[in-house]
Every structure is written in C-alpha cells, then in structure tokens.
Amino acid sequence: MENVVTKNEMEIVYKKPKTITDTPMHYCPGCGHGVVHKILMEVIDELGIQDQTIGIAPVGCAVFAYDYMNIDMQEAAHGRASAVATGVRRVLPDKYVFSYQGDGDLAAIGTGETIHTVNRGENILMLFINNGIYGMTGGQMAPTSLIGMKTTTSPYGRDAAQVGNPIKITELIAQLPGAYYVTRQAVHTTQAVRKLKKAIETSFKYQKEKKGTCFIEVVSNCPSGWKMTPVEANVWLEKNMFPVYPLGDIKSPK
C-alpha cells in the first residue's frame, strides 16, 4: 500500500542506530542475534561512547559481529572472548569493554574462561546469547539444550542420564564474589527488548564505576537450528525455555 500521509508532515521516531553499519546481516530470518546487536548499539549511541567501547566477538553465528557494530572490535578464539576482554580492559582501563558469546562458546568450550573471568571480577560486560543449540555448525546439542530437545547430535532428544542436564551457567557464575550484576533477559517481544536495553545501560554504568563483572544472559532463538519459523520459535521459547531459564535479575547490588 502507498503511504497515505506524506512523510514530510511527520517526524522520524525510530530508525536504525547509527552505530549499526549498513552491511546486511548474514543471520537467518528472525534470529535474535540481530536484535541484540541493534539494542546494544542503540545504548552505545545514546551514551555517546562509540569511540570508547571495545567489543570482543565470539566463534559462532555472531563471528562477524565486527562487520555490523561500528566500534573497535577484536575477534577471539572459540570460547576465549572473556579472556581477551580481560586483557583489553586491563590495558585500557578507561574504555568500555564487552564480550559477546553464544552458549556453545561461553558454556561449553569456554566454561573455564567464563568462570575465572567472573571470579576475578573483571570490569567487563559479558553478553551471553543462549539459544540452546550450536547454530553456526548446524544445530548440534549445546550444554544448554533442553531435556528431550531434538538436535542433530541428540536425534532422539536430550537424555539427562547420558549427557547431563541443561547447564544454568548464569546461576552458577552468580555465586562468585566477582559477579556484581547478573541478569537474564530476552528479545522476543518489544517489552523484553526494552528491559534488555535497561540492563545494558545499567551494566555500562557499573563498569564505569569499576564494580566488577556484569553478566547478561539473553534467552534467544535459533529458528534454523530449531527447525521452526521465527514466529513459532518465539512462541516455543516462551513455553519451553523460560521455565528452565526464567527471566529477571539473578544478582543485583542492594
């Protein structure tokens, strides 16, 4: 349909954040990675810290995050983003530093780095995108896959007796004294995205005050790996992921 009202009578109330580049994203249709990228860059724009922020990209579907975020970025080896972020932030203690990782990256191969980074209370923001599967490599079971979840490496469904239960790494690291602010958010609705935005703003504020590690899990989707349409995936997520990974603050300063 053609627009009825001419746009010059109107003002722009929302547009792509300027710190998201014009490079079209390679993510599958409906993938939560794009929403997280966008909202993260929106916060960076609003805080005016584009030239003071350094991001660490993972191995996983978000491996090209540096093509989409117009800030200084460094790619890390699989699982090691928080270790690289540690180094960057220690050398440049006045910059804002975040790591961005999937569940395979952060909670499987990178479990050691994750735990010890938080235990040291590094002044970084760790963003953890939990879609319960290895997206990039074709939908294999992740440590976070749900019981009964069918993946390419658990074709009959995840069996706890054989491979253990879904790991709640966010609750685990929240126990460590180095963790200052730990929260679990989502991006499947407008309200969820707004809450995530607030959590990112809060984390950067704490980082400036050198309070310790801020850790945000985002319960996200993988429509391709889950073999669903994006709309179906977001309904499934609410029904199946949230009971295991409930949203809200897990540790917040008094």
Place this chain on the structure above:
Amino acid sequence: MIHGTIVVAKDICKACELCITACPQECLELSPHLNEKGYRYAQLKNDTCTGCINCAIVCPDSAITVYRESKKKNAS
C-alpha cells in the same frame, strides 16, 4: 488517534514476520512481491499505523524506520 507510518528497507527485510506479530494495530503484511534476496518483504496493509515503534524494535535486521505526526502539528 496519533497517525504514523513506516518505511521498510525492502531489500534488507528477510520476511521473518516478527514485525507483523509485534504490531498492535495489525497493519502489517508480507508483500506478494519478492525483494532482491527472494523474500516477500513486509509492508503496510492499511492506514491504522500509530507510529508506536513496536515493529521496528523487534526487527532483527533494523529494516524499519518509523514516522509519527509531530506534536506541533497536532496542536495547531
């Protein structure tokens, strides 16, 4: 009612339909036409958009720009 409209970057859109689900006015649909990637891009289907920005917030590809009648104009 405040009046708004959207512009979809039609060759960026991947037809995920998340904007359609997010729109409280139910004013979005997929076009019958394909974009250069082969997706049926999102478009307005009627004139009930209020410029609430819900669609744009959930769009993973940042494909939506939202316009709203300015308050100045409403007052006059």
